[in-house]
Amino acid sequence: MNTQQLVSMLKQQLTQLERDALAHDQNLAPNHRQTLQQIERFNSQLFSQQGGLLSPCIAQLRQDIQKLEKQLSLKLGGQVIQLSCDRIQDRFIALKRALLTTNINLKAEAQRKASNRARYAKKQQQSAQDSGFGWIASNVMQNSHQLYAELNKHLNWAQKFEQKIEQMEANLEFCHSDDKIKLQNDILLMHRRLGKCKQAISYIEERIQLFERPRQGYPR
Structure with missing residues (x-):
């Protein structure tokens, strides 16, 4: 695969991922967005993103691909190109994983809050008994x-x-x-x-x- 084919393939993958991210964000209920704000969904070195919306990550990926395209056109060293490719791959994987795990994260957060409420109620009950x-x-x-x-x-x-x-x-x-x-x-x-x-x-x-x-x- 030559460099032009590589860039073209990455752009096609990004287009599909953008559709998935937009659909994800549109289907996300307001209360779920608020819940996901409390969850760190990405390593801070991968994406600068807060809250439940994933479409903002697409712009960052697009910038990475544009940067790679420029590096290829300037015929920079292979190590520089490899680092850019690795970063793009890591971001693709992380974003796809986030799309797949939204419901899992929401359920885990709901269980955590329910557990906290149960502990709070038990503590209050014990306090009442002790008093x-x-x-x-x-x-x-x-x-x-x-x-x-x-x-x-x-x-x-x-x-x-x-x-x-x-x-x-x-x-x-x-x-x-x-x-x-x-x-x-x-x-x-x-x-x-x-x-x-x-x-x-x-x-x-x-x-x-x-x-x-x-x-x-x-x-x-």
Whole structure:
């Protein structure tokens, strides 16, 4: 094969590859483009390319072929020509592989994100159990509306406990000595309930902040 035939063959291959790359990019859904932006699909020395679109790589390959054509016309040394041919071949192979592996990359990324979500949920569940308020998390961690409803319920309970304590302490002053010990114990028990309720309020408020905070690296 002479040099003219070589260049002609490379241009024909590039034309076909360009059609494939354009078709690939047109069929790529916007959310898939966004997903592929997070994946390094090429060695940085092969292509300067970001995101899911592959057609921008065609222009770089075309420049390589034009450069090779010029080198051949100038009859540069065989080593220079070989280096250019090797680079073009590596880029052709890499681009063809990228065209074939888009779906594989998307599935792998989806599995990775699902695994991250599962680990995040497990971590949150363990955190809830360790805090002693797992019963809250299991019932209301599905969405922020449930969390706010649970927060409101505990705030109402805390208010009722405080009012009850205030009333009992007022009664204590006029209570018969025989009943004072029992009433004091009841007040102590009510304080304990109020304390647990306030702890639950703080815990739910933390869950709300975690739920509404943007989760970097995880999809919503």
